[in-house]
Amino acid sequence: MAQTTAARASRRDWVGLAVLMLPCLLVSMDLTVLNLAVPHLSADLKPSSAQLLWIVDIYGFLIAGCLITMGTLGDRIGRRRLLLVGAAAFGAASVLAAFSTSADMLVVTRAVLGIAGATLMPSTLSLIRNMFHDPAQRTLAIGIWTTSFSVGGALGPLIGGMLLEHFWWGSVLLVAVPPMVLLLALGPWLLPEFSDPGHHRYDIASALLSLAAVLAVVYGIKRIAEDGPDWIAALSIAVGASIGILFVRRQARLPEPLIDLRLFRIPAFSAALGTNMAGFLAMFGISFLLAQYLQLVIGLTPLQAGLWSVPSSVGYTLGSMLTPWLARRFSAATVVGGGLLVAAVGFGALAGLGHSPGLALVVAGSVVFAVGLAPVYILTTDMIVATAPAERAGAASAISETGTELGGALGIALLGSIATAAYRSAMSQAVATGGIPPEVTETARATLGGALAAASRLPLPAGADLLATARDAFTHALQTASLISAAVMIATAVVAMLALHPRPSAVPGQGL
Structure with a gap:
């Protein structure tokens, strides 16, 4: 019955979907675009091997670690508000990263980019849930949303390669700025706001536990992929799993948990x-x-x-x-x-x-x-x-x-x-x-x-x-x-x- 009576999306909603594709394109592009620039930034900033690894990896690590925290935060303070704040932070961090004067500065700005990127992905998907109530239209909208990630991943190496032939390595990071400006200009007019009025308390300890658990597990898995199994990878995964258990137990006790385990x-x-x-x-x-x-x-x-x-x-x-x-x-x-x-x-x-x-x-x-x-x-x-x-x-x-x-x-x-x-x-x-x-x-x-x-x-x-x-x-x-x-x-x-x-x-x- 719900499928036949659900309100259909308006033209405004479909235009809003096009706006929501902008951050998705940029987040996936940023996962790949810097790889081509590694030789150029290495010659300019002269990072150590450890610094270079963090420059490449910290962005994806923090996206993975902050997603749960940011998704729940959007439910509390408003999904459009969090999206726009994240877009502003992503654009500003892109500029700072592009003009980094040291390897340490680039590591820090890439970390900020990862945190900002984590606000964008769950916000866009949850807004689609609010904008498209008809199941068939929602399926199409999510299809367009997922395609934007694929397109961004494919465009990253191509755009990055072309820019690096004519400009310095930081140019690949400035690609994010115009779309973020466009999102900030059009988002307030085209995207609806939604928050959960029933939730008010935000548990910082749960947010830190979820971040630590995901970061430790992802780091251990990535270390296995790069260097093979070793005791550091095993310890990292074990620590992450242990913190994850503490996180789950805490959610079961809280009246307003970061993640409602009943979803599972x-x-x-x-x-x-x-x-x-x-x-x-x-x-x-x-x-x-x-x-x-x-x-x-x-x-x-x-x-x-x-x-x-x-x-x-x-x-x-x-x-x-x-x-x-x-x-x-x-x-x-x-x-x-x-x-x-x-x-x-x-x-x-x-x-x-x-x-x-x-x-x-x-x-x-x-x-x-x-x-x-x-x-x-x-x-x-x-x-x-x-x-x-x-x-x-x-x-x-x-x-x-x-x-x-x-x-x-x-x-x-x-x-x-x-x-x-x-x-x-x-x-x-x-x-x-x-x-x-x-x-x-x-x-x-x-x-x-x-x-x-x-x-x-x-x-x-x-x-x-x-x-x-x-x-x-x-x-x-x-x-x-x-x-x-x-x-x-x-x-x-x-x-x-x-x-x-x-x-x-x-x-x-x-x-x-």
Whole structure:
């Protein structure tokens, strides 16, 4: 009944949606655009290796850590207000970061950018929940919202590459300023305000616990992805998990918790969140490996690799456009399950990469899994925000975005670790059969990048043999990770088809 009587969005709402796309584009662009500028800013600011890591990583860390806090804060003080404050802070921090005079200053301004970015994502999604009450229109709006992230991620390397050819490294950060100014000018007129009048107290201790828990876990996972498992990564994850348990226990005792744990009692909410995380685990993990394959195996430049990633963004856009049509004709469980199976086909295709470089197969496989995962992300996100009561849409949106961040980080760490183990195993076999000179064995077995560097220092026949062996080993590792991803998608599809079918307890707000 609710689906037939819900008020339909006005033209003003659709124009407002276009305004909400601006921060989404910028947040995803900022995750990738600085990577191309690393050589230029390194020459200018001369950061240490530790400072350089923090310059690159602190932005994503603080976005992940602050999402829950900012989503709930938007419910309390007003989602439009928080969005506009975040936009002003994001624009100002972008200017300061662009004109940083030291590595420490750039670390601090990137941290502020991460905190500001965390205010933008849950605010935009929860405002969509308030603006689009008709289920079909809301699905379309969320599809457009998710596509803006994909487009931003694809545009980042392209725009950054063009700017760096003509301007200094800080120019890539100034791209954010005009859209933020436009958002500040149009937002008050086009976006509605919404806050939860029933909540007044904001628990600072809970906010700090959630930040510490997510930061510790994400840091540990990222360390595993970069350096492999070690005691520091294990300790970081264990500390984060322990703080997370304290956070959950505190929420259960508080009369006005930062996160209402009763949201997780809604079957559709929990099932959609788990499915969402599984999809991003596979997509981020394989995309991380494909970026290395394109550059280190096929030999493309970073800009060329970025250009060849555009077809997958187009595939995601196509999948997003098809989602509303599919959702009108089939149940959400069927569309999500079908999308996961399509993604499994794409990952399975990547497992067919042979010893010779296969650019066409990489592009085809990535397009297929992007098409398949687009409806998965759109519909699970829709379920997460729609099954939660309207006054908790900010918190639900923040949980959704945090799940995405954690799923992506887990994908890079787990699939990256599996691929590293497979690469080292293949290289060990090559060593045992005498295919690698003893003096470069350890370097070549560690990473593909190390093997390429070692090959460049060897005489031509030995260097060429090492290069071919290392590239074959990495291709084998990518095949292994792709097969695992395909299996995860198939298993998740079965669970989603069973768990996402409507149940009486999945009615929005019921049981809360």
